[in-house]
Amino acid sequence: xxxxxxxxxxxxxxxxxxxxxxxxxxxxxxxxxxxxxxxxxxxxxxxxxxxxxxxxxxxxxxxxxxxxxxxxxxxxxxxxxxxxxxxxxxxxxxxxxxxxxxxxxxxxxxxxxxxxxxxxxxxxxxxxxxxxxxxxxxxxxxxxxxxxxxxxxxxxxxxxxxxxxxxxxxxxxxxxxxxxxxxxxxxxxxxxxxxxxxxxxxxxxxxxxxxxxxxxxxxxxxx
Amino acid sequence: xxxxxxxxxxxxxxxxxxxxxxxxxxxxxxxxxxxxxxxxxxxxxxxxxxxxxxxxxxxxxxxxxxxxxxxxxxxxxxxxxxxxxxxxxxxxxxxxxxxxxxxxxxxxxxxxxxxxxxxxxxxxxxxxxxxxxxxxxxxxxxxxxxxxxxxxxxxxxxxxxxxxxxxxxxxxxxxxxxxxxxxxxxxxxxxxxxxxxxxxxxxxxxxxxxxxxxxxxxxxxxx
DNA sequence: CAAGAATGTGACCGCATGGTCACCTTGCAT
DNA sequence: ATGCAAGGTGACCATGCGGTCACATTCTTG
Numbered sequence: 001x002x003x004x005x006x007x008x009x010x011x012x013x014x015x016x017x018x019x020x021x022x023x024x025x026x027x028x029x030x031x032x033x034x035x036x037x038x039x040x041x042x043x044x045x046x047x048x049x050x051x052x053x054x055x056x057x058x059x060x061x062x063x064x065x066x067x068x069x070x071x072x073x074x075x076x077x078x079x080x081x082x083x084x085x086x087x088x089x090x091x092x093x094x095x096x097x098x099x100x101x102x103x104x105x106x107x108x109x110x111x112x113x114x115x116x117x118x119x120x121x122x123x124x125x126x127x128x129x130x131x132x133x134x135x136x137x138x139x140x141x142x143x144x145x146x147x148x149x150x151x152x153x154x155x156x157x158x159x160x161x162x163x164x165x166x167x168x169x170x171x172x173x174x175x176x177x178x179x180x181x182x183x184x185x186x187x188x189x190x191x192x193x194x195x196x197x198x199x200x201x202x203x204x205x206x207x208x209x210x211x212x213x214x215x216x217x218x219x220x221x222x223x
Numbered sequence: 224x225x226x227x228x229x230x231x232x233x234x235x236x237x238x239x240x241x242x243x244x245x246x247x248x249x250x251x252x253x254x255x256x257x258x259x260x261x262x263x264x265x266x267x268x269x270x271x272x273x274x275x276x277x278x279x280x281x282x283x284x285x286x287x288x289x290x291x292x293x294x295x296x297x298x299x300x301x302x303x304x305x306x307x308x309x310x311x312x313x314x315x316x317x318x319x320x321x322x323x324x325x326x327x328x329x330x331x332x333x334x335x336x337x338x339x340x341x342x343x344x345x346x347x348x349x350x351x352x353x354x355x356x357x358x359x360x361x362x363x364x365x366x367x368x369x370x371x372x373x374x375x376x377x378x379x380x381x382x383x384x385x386x387x388x389x390x391x392x393x394x395x396x397x398x399x400x401x402x403x404x405x406x407x408x409x410x411x412x413x414x415x416x417x418x419x420x421x422x423x424x425x426x427x428x429x430x431x432x433x434x435x436x437x438x439x440x441x442x443x444x445x446x
Numbered sequence: 447c448a449a450g451a452a453t454g455t456g457a458c459c460g461c462a463t464g465g466t467c468a469c470c471t472t473g474c475a476t
Numbered sequence: 477a478t479g480c481a482a483g484g485t486g487a488c489c490a491t492g493c494g495g496t497c498a499c500a501t502t503c504t505t506g
Contacts, residue, residue: 007452007453007502007503008452008453011453011454027338029252029338029339032492032493032494033493033494033495034492034493034494042454042455043454043455043456044494044495045454045455045456045495045496045497046453046454046455048494048495048496049453049454053494053495054494111337111338113391113392114334114337114387114388114390114391115250115252115334115338115390115391116252116391117390117391121391125391125392129392129394129395129396132395132396133396133397136396136397137397146415147408147411147412147415149396149397149398149408150398150408150409150411150412151412151415151416152396153381153385153395153396153398153409153412154377154378154381154382154385154409154412154413154416155377155381156381156395156396157380157381157382157383157384157385157388157395158376158377158378158379158380158381158384159377159380160380160384161380161381161383161384161387162376162377162380164337164384165337165380167337167338167340168336168337168338168339168340168344168348169336169348169352171352172352172355172376172380173352173355173356173359173372173375173376173379174356174359174360174372175372175373175376185370185372185373186373186376186377188370188373189370189373189374189376189377190377192369192370192374193374193377193416193419196416196419196420197419230472230473230482230483231482231483234483234484255462255463255464256463256464256465257462257463257464265484265485266484266485266486267464267465268465268466268467268484268485268486269483269484269485271464271465271466272483272484276464276465277464
């Protein structure tokens, strides 16, 4: 029994690792049952037996990735609530740069999410949006007079795009996307934007309380 | 002779139109010589004869699109130099939202540019980056003390990502991506960001002159 | 040991793809 | 009218894909 499990688990590992490597090297466009099986050095039949085909394999692989949840501490920790909304947003953005910057596979998956919608990408999107919303809602609650989700959306989406774009283009508006220097400029730009915000976002809690009387007039059907 | 040209040009049109429709409906992933020929109601052989295969067809189609150059006026016009850098940036960003928002085909092409690099995507990227750089350099020259390209990169990349993302996800950080209301919030957020900038970007030309003595200390090998 | 389940392989099928070919038809010019 | 090039078609080929099947081997358990 232990041997049987071990044998099977070993080949499952080979398959999962082959999937990861394939995604990293060819992107999702090069992912198929033939390519994965060949790379794993195994018969493709086993992909169907053990994972019930490519969708199941992708789900299984996704499950053991902690990309999406590894920074859960940043979103829910108690200590972080001590910090001002501005620095909280900033550290979230920089964590995203860090996580995406060192993980080509993750970037490929996120490119994939941009062009195809299926059960896998839908599941990924749901997880992510749920976590992201928990984060942003806490900050938004503290900061009236400003559409925090919209502003942070632009900044977060901006670094996402530039991260993904770095694969196919070396510069964007003249800013280099493949050098440390370029990303330091972009990080600095994020800081400039955040620091230009109203004082209640940057630690002036008195101003935050004072301006708290004005309610937001945002649409109610935001879901 | 006139008839011959007309006949050929007519079928060339059919093919080009079929390509456009195919991109719009299936994205670049669904573009192939068989699909295009069928949709055009023509033999695929003609694609090879008239366009020398798919790459040539794409180049030809690209050539007659004015996406990338249609807003050339915004980038080079003389009247626009009357406006402050801030409003100039803002109107550029809104023009991008407008152009992308009403053109699904364009969005598909830009998704394609994110995942594949070949002679076509390279050519597109070059054209775009050249025009964008001409725009940003004029503004950057007027505004020391701030890394304008980096800040504008984040905003422009942000709306690009959100535009592309709207295909596969309806919300981002709770902001709806498929409603007028959502995009008005995002436009408003862009305005907030720009207005929070130093005064020399928003029409205070005196302040611009005063702060002009401090030179930028940005890397010189930006190209 | 024997039976049977688990593991693994290679061949095979149907299908769609990109690409080429021979052939037919239309139109024009001598 | 004859001849010839341009325009257009359908069949064909090799290839790679996802998917299934029959079969061999190995392990576990009666």
